[in-house]
Amino acid sequence: KMIFFKYYLDISREEQKRRLEARHTDPLKQWKISSLDEKAQEKWEAYSKARDEMFVKTDFVYAPWHVVPTDEKKEARINVMQHFLSAVEYEGKDENKLLYDNDIVFPFSREALEKGKIFP
Structure with missing residues (x-):
């Protein structure tokens, strides 16, 4: 059995x-600086439009997208791990520890896009 997991980390x-x-002021983050950093903000609208098209064209029942708002990094990471682990079978699985927040990890839908649940 094969399971596809596609997570879009939204910011x-x-x-x-x-x-x-912060990459320019924090010495511990300076290794992350990229020439693409400047373009990320300049091309926000174009990137968002391309992202929306990607969702519509590549979201399938057998391989759905899951959107994860990541402004709160720790919360996002924990919920992605819980979501992933809740979907696979393994020995000693404790469902009570794998309850993730449906507002933090949620399936892509046109409704989520239209209602602003996904960052514009």
């Missing part, structure tokens, strides 16, 4: 800007 424009600025 708000404001949070992305804050993180990109």
Whole structure:
């Protein structure tokens, strides 16, 4: 049996800007600096449009997209792990420890896009 997991780690424009600025001021983050950093904010609308098209064209019943707002990194990471582990079978699985927040990991839908659940 094969299971596909596709997670889109969504970030708000404001949070992305804050993180990109931190790369220039925090010595521990400077290794992350890329020539693409500047373009990320400049081309926000174009990238968002391309992302939306990608969702529509590549979201399938057998391989759905899961959207994860990542402005809160720790919360996002924990919920992705819980989501992933809740979907696979393994010995000693404790369902009570794998309850993830449906507002943090949720399936892509046109409704989520239209209602602003996915960052514009």
